[in-house]
Amino acid sequence: MSPADEALIVAIARLIPPSRHAAIGAASPIPAAASLLAREMSGNLRVSMLYQRRGNVFTDGTGELFDLAAQGRIDLFFLGGGEIDGAANINLIGLGEWPGRAVRFPGSFGSAFMYLLVPRTILFRREHSRRVLVPRVAYISAPGTSPPGVFRRGHADALVTGRAIFRFSPERARFTLASVHPGETAETIRAATAFDYDIADPLPETPPPSREELALLRGPVAASLAPIYPAFVSRLAA
Amino acid sequence: MRFVDLDALAGMVPPDAVVAIPPDNSATPSSLARALARARLSGAGYAISLIGVPVSGYATDLLIGTGCVAEIQSSAVSLDEAGSAPCFTRAVKAGTLRMRDATCPAMHAMLEAAAKGIPFIPIRGILGSDLLAHRTDWKVIENPFQPGDPIVLLPALAPDIALFHAALADQEGNVWVGRHRELAVMAHAARRSLVTVERIVERSLIEDELLAPGTISAAYIEAIALAEHGAWPGGLTDEYPDDEAHLAEYAALARTEEGFRAYLARYVYPAPAEAAE
Numbered sequence: 166m167s168p169a170d171e172a173l174i175v176a177i178a179r180l181i182p183p184s185r186h187a188a189i190g191a192a193s194p195i196p197a198a199a200s201l202l203a204r205e206m207s208g209n210l211r212v213s214m215l216y217q218r219r220g221n222v223f224t225d226g227t228g229e230l231f232d233l234a235a236q237g238r239i240d241l242f243f244l245g246g247g248e249i250d251g252a253a254n255i256n257l258i259g260l261g262e263w264p265g266r267a268v269r270f271p272g273s274f275g276s277a278f279m280y281l282l283v284p285r286t287i288l289f290r291r292e293h294s295r296r297v298l299v300p301r302v303a304y305i306s307a308p309g310t311s312p313p314g315v316f317r318r319g320h321a322d323a324l325v326t327g328r329a330i331f332r333f334s335p336e337r338a339r340f341t342l343a344s345v346h347p348g349e350t351a352e353t354i355r356a357a358t359a360f361d362y363d364i365a366d367p368l369p370e371t372p373p374p375s376r377e378e379l380a381l382l383r384g385p386v387a388a389s390l391a392p393i394y395p396a397f398v399s400r401l402a403a
Numbered sequence: 404m405r406f407v408d409l410d411a412l413a414g415m416v417p418p419d420a421v422v423a424i425p426p427d428n429s430a431t432p433s434s435l436a437r438a439l440a441r442a443r444l445s446g447a448g449y450a451i452s453l454i455g456v457p458v459s460g461y462a463t464d465l466l467i468g469t470g471c472v473a474e475i476q477s478s479a480v481s482l483d484e485a486g487s488a489p490c491f492t493r494a495v496k497a498g499t500l501r502m503r504d505a506t507c508p509a510m511h512a513m514l515e516a517a518a519k520g521i522p523f524i525p526i527r528g529i530l531g532s533d534l535l536a537h538r539t540d541w542k543v544i545e546n547p548f549q550p551g552d553p554i555v556l557l558p559a560l561a562p563d564i565a566l567f568h569a570a571l572a573d574q575e576g577n578v579w580v581g582r583h584r585e586l587a588v589m590a591h592a593a594r595r596s597l598v599t600v601e602r603i604v605e606r607s608l609i610e611d612e613l614l615a616p617g618t619i620s621a622a623y624i625e626a627i628a629l630a631e632h633g634a635w636p637g638g639l640t641d642e643y644p645d646d647e648a649h650l651a652e653y654a655a656l657a658r659t660e661e662g663f664r665a666y667l668a669r670y671v672y673p674a675p676a677e678a679a680e
C-alpha cells in the first residue's frame with residue numbers, strides 16, 4: 166500500500182471515535198484497516214467484519230450483518246461510490262443508459278439499506294477528481310438525505326478522499342471542506358471537485374500519519390488483515 | 404436424494420432455470436459452473452436466470468462469458484480484490500444481459516420470504532434509491548400499523564434451483580455448511596438444491612448435536628456430486644482460502660474475448676480430472 170493509502174486509512178481511523186461498533190462489508194480493505202487501527206488506538210471499538218476468516222462474528226450467515234443494522238446494533242458503516250455528489254448521494258450502478266451501458270460499476274451492495282439504518286456513515290474514495298465528485302450522480306444507489314417521514318437513523322458524517330476531508334450537514338444537504346491533506350490547498354481542491362461546498366475558516370491541513378499510527382498500521386493491523394485482503398496487505402508491506 | 408458425478412449434476416440444471424448461487428467467499432460452486440460451461444461449449448443451449456446470494460463473482464462471470472445466462476438479479480457482480488467482473492461488465496455494456504440491480508439485504512429477505520412460504524416481506528431502507536424505480540416488482544406501501552410510515556415490500560423469491568458447494572455430506576445426503584446459514588436459507592427457498600462437496604462421510608451429520616445446527620437436511624437436496632476443491636478459485640471456510648493469484652489471472656485474461664477463450668481452453672474445457680468422480 167502506498168503512503169497515500171496509509172494517509173487515507175489513518176484519516177478515516179481518526180474520525181471513528183466515539184462510535185463503538187463498526188461493521189465492515191465485503192471487499193472493503195480500507196475501512197477494515199481504518200477500523201482495526203481505531204481499535205488499536207482506543208481499545209474501545211467492536212469491529213464486525215463480514216467474511217473475516219478468524220473471529221467472524223456472523224454465525225447466522227452473511228445476512229446477519231443487515232439484521233444487526235436494521236435493529237440499530239451497529240453505530241458506524243463505510244460506503245464508497247463510483248460517483249459521489251454534493252448532496253452525499255452515491256452511485257455504485259453506472260453511467261449512461263440504465264443499468265450502466267456506458268460505464269458499469271459493480272452494483273449497490275448493501276448501500277441502499279445501510280445508509281438509512283446505520284446512525285453514522287463515513288464516505289471514502291481515494292480518487293478525488295471531477296469525474297468522481299460530481300454535481301449530481303447519474304443514478305442514486307443510496308440517497309444522501311431523505312424527506313421527512315422516511316425512517317432513517319443517520320447520514321454521512323464525513324467524506325474522506327486522497328486529498329481532503331469534508332464534513333456533511335444533512336440539514337443543509339451540503340459538504341464543508343474541513344481539512345486538506347499535505348500538499349493540497351483550497352484552490353487545488355476546488356479545481357478537483359465538481360460539486361459545490363463550503364470551506365472551513367480557517368482551513369487546516371490534515372495532520373500526516375504519526376509514527377505510532379504508522380507502526381500500528383504496518384504491524385498488528387496488517388497482520389490481522391493479511392488473511393482477508395492478502396493482495397492489499399502485500400501492497401502495504403511493499 | 405442421489406449421488407451423481409459432476410457432469411451429471413450439471414446436466415440436472417434445466418436450460419431456462421432460475422438458479423441461485425453464492426459468491427466467491429461463500430462456498431461458491433465453481434467446479435459445477437465449469438461443468439455447466441463445458442456443457443454449453445459442447446452445444447447445450449442455456450438461458451439461465453441467475454440469482455446472486457446476495458452478490459456474485461467468478462462462477463457467475465464464467466457462466467455469463469460462456470453464454471449460459473440470459474438475466475441476472477444481484478446486488479453486485481465483482482471479483483473483489485481482483486477487480487471488476489469482465490464478462491459481466493462487457494455483457495451489460497453490450498446489452499446482451501438483462502441486469503436486475505438489487506441490494507444485499509433485499510436479496511436475503513426475498514429468499515427468507517420464500518423459505519417461510521409467505522408471499523412478500525417488508526424491508527427498511529431503499530426509499531430514495533433509484534433501484535426502486537427499476538424494480539417494478541418492489542412496492543412501497545404505508546405501514547398498516549403506523550400511518551405515515553412508508554415501507555418497501557419485496558416479493559418472495561423461490562429459485563428453481565440452488566447451486567452451492569459445501570465441505571461435507573453424509574450417506575443420507577445431509578449437507579454441512581457450518582456458519583454459512585445463507586446457504587440454508589437459499590436451499591429452503593429453492594425448489595431443489597444441487598450440491599457439490601469436498602467429502603462424503605460415514606457418520607450421520609444430523610445425529611451429531613454439534614454439527615446438526617450447521618446442517619441442511621437431505622429433504623431439500625436433489626443430488627450431490629463429489630468435487631474436491633469445488634469452490635476453487637473461491638475459498639471454503641477452514642478448508643482453503645481464495646486463490647487470489649488465480650482470480651487475478653482470470654481477471655486479466657477475461658478482459659478480452661480472446662483472453663477469455665484462452666482461459667477456457669486452459670482451465671475449463673476439457674478438464675477430465677475435474678469431471679471424474
